[in-house]
Amino acid sequence: MALRIPTLRQRRLGAELRRMREQAGFGGSHLARLLGVTPALVSQMEIGKSAVSVARLHEIAEACMCANAPLVEALADMARERDAAWWDEYRTALAAAPIDVAEIEGRAKKLTSFTIGIIPGLLQTNSYATAVFATGFTSLPEREVDRRVKFRQRRQQVIRSGETPYTALVHEAALRIQYGGPAVLKEQLDSLIRDSELPNVSLRVVPFATADFPGPSENLLYAEGPVPELDTVQADSSHGSHIFDSPAQLAGYRAILERIKAVALPENESRDHIRSIMKEMKDRHE
The missing domain is CATH 3.30.870 (Endonuclease; Chain A)
Structure with missing residues (x-):
C-alpha cells in the first residue's frame, strides 16, 4: 500500500494513537504483536502515513486498555473523515x-x-x-x-x-x-x-x-x-x-x-x- 502525505488531522490522529500506546507502557513492537501487524505499520499509523480504520482504532484502544470512551469515539470520528475540505x-x-x-x-x-x-x-x-x-x-x-x-x-x-x-x-x-x-x-x-x-x-x-x-x-x-x-x-x-x-x-x-x-x-x-x-x-x- 502506498504511503500518503498526511494532513494535520491525520498526523494528530496518529499522535493520539502513539500517546495511547505510551500511556499503556507498550513499545511499538509489543503493540504490533498484539495487533498481529508489523512494527513498521504501527510506526506508519502513528505518523499518519498509513490510514487507520475505525475497526483498527478500536482494536488499538482495546489493546492499550484505554478506558476514555469519549476520546476513543472522537478519534473514531477523525478516522471516518474521508471527504476533501x-x-x-x-x-x-x-x-x-x-x-x-x-x-x-x-x-x-x-x-x-x-x-x-x-x-x-x-x-x-x-x-x-x-x-x-x-x-x-x-x-x-x-x-x-x-x-x-x-x-x-x-x-x-x-x-x-x-x-x-x-x-x-x-x-x-x-x-x-x-x-x-x-x-x-x-x-x-x-x-x-x-x-x-x-x-x-x-x-x-x-x-x-x-x-x-x-x-x-x-x-x-x-x-x-x-x-x-x-x-x-x-x-x-x-x-x-x-x-x-x-x-x-x-x-x-x-x-x-x-x-x-x-x-x-x-x-x-x-x-x-x-x-x-x-x-x-x-x-x-x-
Missing part, C-alpha cells in the same frame, strides 16, 4: 502552515485567539490583509498577495457562518499599528466593531493601561476539539508557525488565556475603547 484545494498553491491553520479552525468546536501586534486574521478586512501580506519580511508578487488574501477570506467563513463561537483577545498595540495607512486602519476598526456584535463573536481589548499584563509575545490560536484531549494551540513567532497539542502544553496555554481574559476589557468597554482610538485618529489626521 475546501482548504485541500490550496495544498499545491500555498505552504503547509496556512493550510494547517485553516484545518484547525475548520474542525474546531470553539476558537479563542490572542494577538498583540496585528488584527486577528479571522477579522481582517481585505485592504488590511493585503497591506499585511505586502509588508512582510519578504516581498511577494501581487498575484501571491491576492492568493493569500482570498485564502484568508475563505478562512473567515468559519466565523461569518455563525457556526463557531469565537473569542478574540486583542492587545491595544494591534489596534494602533497602521498597516496600509490611517484610512486602511479606520476601515479595519469600523469592521472590527461590526464583527464584535455578531452573536458568535466576543471581542475583548487588552489596553495599554493594564497594570499587570500576563500575556505572551506571540500570537495564539486556541482551538477546542470535541473533547479537551483534542484541543490544539497554534502560535506564530518570528521563526514561523508552531502547533502544540500535548496535555502539558494545552494546560499551560489555557492558563495563559485565562489570565489574559482576567485583564481584558468587557465587550462593551472594548467597543468604546476602539471608538476612542478612531476618534484620536480623526483628530490627528483630519
Whole structure:
C-alpha cells in the first residue's frame, strides 16, 4: 500500500494513537504483536502515513486498555473523515502552515485567539490583509498577495457562518499599528466593531493601561476539539508557525488565556475603547 502525505488531522490522529500506546507502557513492537501487524505499520499509523480504520482504532484502544470512551469515539470520528475540505484545494498553491491553520479552525468546536501586534486574521478586512501580506519580511508578487488574501477570506467563513463561537483577545498595540495607512486602519476598526456584535463573536481589548499584563509575545490560536484531549494551540513567532497539542502544553496555554481574559476589557468597554482610538485618529489626521 502506498504511503500518503498526511494532513494535520491525520498526523494528530496518529499522535493520539502513539500517546495511547505510551500511556499503556507498550513499545511499538509489543503493540504490533498484539495487533498481529508489523512494527513498521504501527510506526506508519502513528505518523499518519498509513490510514487507520475505525475497526483498527478500536482494536488499538482495546489493546492499550484505554478506558476514555469519549476520546476513543472522537478519534473514531477523525478516522471516518474521508471527504476533501475546501482548504485541500490550496495544498499545491500555498505552504503547509496556512493550510494547517485553516484545518484547525475548520474542525474546531470553539476558537479563542490572542494577538498583540496585528488584527486577528479571522477579522481582517481585505485592504488590511493585503497591506499585511505586502509588508512582510519578504516581498511577494501581487498575484501571491491576492492568493493569500482570498485564502484568508475563505478562512473567515468559519466565523461569518455563525457556526463557531469565537473569542478574540486583542492587545491595544494591534489596534494602533497602521498597516496600509490611517484610512486602511479606520476601515479595519469600523469592521472590527461590526464583527464584535455578531452573536458568535466576543471581542475583548487588552489596553495599554493594564497594570499587570500576563500575556505572551506571540500570537495564539486556541482551538477546542470535541473533547479537551483534542484541543490544539497554534502560535506564530518570528521563526514561523508552531502547533502544540500535548496535555502539558494545552494546560499551560489555557492558563495563559485565562489570565489574559482576567485583564481584558468587557465587550462593551472594548467597543468604546476602539471608538476612542478612531476618534484620536480623526483628530490627528483630519
